Amino acid sequence: LxxxxxxxxxxxxxxxxxxxxxxxxxxxxxxxxxxxxxxxHTLNPMVTGTSVLGVKFTGGVIIAADMLGSYGSLARFRNISRLMKVNNNTILGASGDYADYQHLKHIIEQMVIDEELLGDGHSYSPKAVHSWLTRVMYNRRSKMNPLWNTVVIGGFYSGKSFLGYVDKLGVAYEAPTVATGFGAYLAQPLMREVVENKVEITKQEARELVERCLKVLYYRDARSYNRHEIAIVTEEGVEIVGPLSSETNWDIAHMVSQCYPPSLQ
Known part of the structure; x- marks a missing residue:
């Protein structure tokens, strides 16, 4: 030089x-x-979704989430889906930033297509998708640019039900019941009370349980909405039902408001 x-x-x-x-x-x-x-990189989510609920039952898994996308405290988008079918034995639901969920959904869909193109008769198991997500989340967290989501993965594979949880830091676990967001405080105790006191729970009982929890969240969580979807995976395959709404009753709302100080009524 x-x-x-x-x-x-x-x-x-x-x-x-x-x-x-x-x-x-x-x-x-x-x-x-x-x-x-x-x-x-921004660390503030923009359009967000609230709780996702998941319950294992005999012969499958059920996952439920409402369809509201909140822009801060504004109920901006009222008909967005936060549940997806990964393949014939796996379903996924996500709370948190909706744009990050769309990005993750696109990657998973392409990954499933690439797997199917091999034509070897194999597909991703729910446990494999769950394990892969832990690596993706931890990798993005380590780059100080996390995917701002908490993900619930459910599935039925080789005769066994699977229900797992992964958050934006890569923290993961498996459990008979799972709830994200505000549902971890309000819905999780209700689900555990039912599931832990029974040896087996049927598909109908699991559905009634998550619908009851969604109603409680609609009453108590300001970021929830009375329109939801339910995804069910069994040996027969995946079924996503919705949009659905819960029957509500606000007749006693004025009695509840009297419990608060005048400044909050």
Whole structure:
């Protein structure tokens, strides 16, 4: 290289003055690297969905979610689906950022197509999809750009029911009942009370249970909506039912409001 190359020119400013003490994560710059700072990523979801519920029953799994996309506190989109059929033995539901869910859905759909093109008679099991999701979520979390979703995976494969949970950090587990969002506080205790006191639970009992929980969430969760879908997977395959609505009764609402101080009524 020539000595006149910019690399060899004397730096007019001390090196220390060019070092920023602000970590990239907290930089105010957005988009590509410019004079504003390095590349940054938003960590704030825009359009979000609330709770997803899942219950194992004898011979399958049921997952339910409402169809509201909230723009902050605004009930903006009232007919969006947050449940998907992965293949003939696996279903998936997601809460959190809807755009991230759409991105994840597109990847999974293409992955399933690629698998089917092999024509070897095999398909992804629910446990395989669950394991793959843990790696995807943890990978994005490690890049400080997570997919802002909590995902529920249900399925019936090789004669066994599967129900798993993965959050945006890659934390994952399997359980007989699963709930995300506000449902983890309101619906999960109701589901556990029924499931843990029974040796077996039928498909009809599981459906009645999730519908009861969805009604409770509609009453108590300000981000829920009285329109929902239910996905059921059994040995026969996958069925997604909806949109559905719950029968509600607000006759005692005025009595409940009297329990709050005047400033909150």
């Amino acid at each position: 020539s000595v006149f190359h910019p690399r060899f020119q004397e730096d007019p400013q001390p090196r220390e003055s060019k070092v920023s003490m602000t970590p990239p994560l907290f930089s105010r710059g957005t988009g590509p690297a410019t004079s504003c700072g390095p590349i940054t």
